[in-house]
Amino acid sequence: MxxxxxxxxxxxxxxxxxxxxxxxxxxxxxRVPIDQMETARAMTNPFTVTPEMREKGKALFEGKAFCRACHGTDGKGLGMDLDYSTFKGPLPRNFTDKMWQQARTDGELFWILKNGSPGTDMASFIPLVLTEEEAWQVLTYVRSFGGR
Ligand code: HEC
Structure with a gap:
């Protein structure tokens, strides 16, 4: 026994x-395909990260870019008013996940905003919704969920 x-x-x-x-x-x-990884990782934020930049990113995240609809105001990946049973692929990323924050370079996140995550509900935002400068602002805000 x-x-x-x-x-x-x-x-x-x-x-x-x-x-x-x-x-x-x-x-x-x-998420970046292996043959594009080197180029993606070589891309770095050309702007100096300031509190103003983070504030602009927050305004975009919660405003016109509508990131919060899926990623949530708290960045945990559970937005409001979403029926997750309709999601075909993976759930929106939880930005407070420190392991994930560490695993990704800024360039990889920028690649995602340009290309989306193919086959998932994460669409491409540059250039239709965000300019490249706005994308770096929003990514600065995404990073702040990881304590940066
Ligand atoms: C329609 C819902 C939706 C919206 C709106 C949305 N996302 Fe996403 N996002 C997702 C999903 C689903 C994933 C997970 C994709 C995957 O696992 O490959 C994701 C993943 C991500 C990732 C992680 C990619 C990786 O490398 O792991 C980042 C960064 C991201 N989103 C940023 C944003 C930003 C910034 C915005 C606003 C400009 C935004 N998302 C708007 C659904 C959304």
Whole structure:
């Protein structure tokens, strides 16, 4: 009996870890295609990050760019008034996830705003909704959810 319990316990713990790991690794999996990664990573924010820049980014995030509809005012990826059962692909990114914040360079995030995340509800925003300068403002705000 005891051995059986121990086995069950180990199975639950290891199984649970596997589920947690696969969820994280799916979030951390790079979105930029491998052949574009070098160029994407070489791209850095050409603007100096200031509190004003972050404020402009917040206004865009909550205003015309409508990021908050999906990513939420708190950046946790659960926007208001959304029926998540209608999402075909992955849920919107939780920007407070520190592992994810660390895994991505600024250039990779900029690539996403240009290209979207193909096959998901994350669309491309440059140039139709955001200019490149506005995109860097909004990304400065996205970074602030990770404590930067
Ligand atoms: C219609 C819903 C929707 C809107 C509006 C939206 N997003 Fe997203 N976003 C998503 C989804 C879904 C994902 C997850 C895509 C994936 O896992 O590849 C995502 C992922 C992201 C990512 C993470 C990409 C990565 O490399 O992991 C960033 C950064 C991002 N969004 C920024 C923004 C910004 C900034 C805005 C506003 C300009 C915005 N999003 C608006 C749905 C949305």
């Amino acid at each position: 005891r051995v059986g319990h121990l086995f069950l316990f180990a199975w639950v713990v290891v199984g649970g870890m596997a589920v947690a790991w696969s969820a994280d690794s799916e979030v951390l999996r790079p």
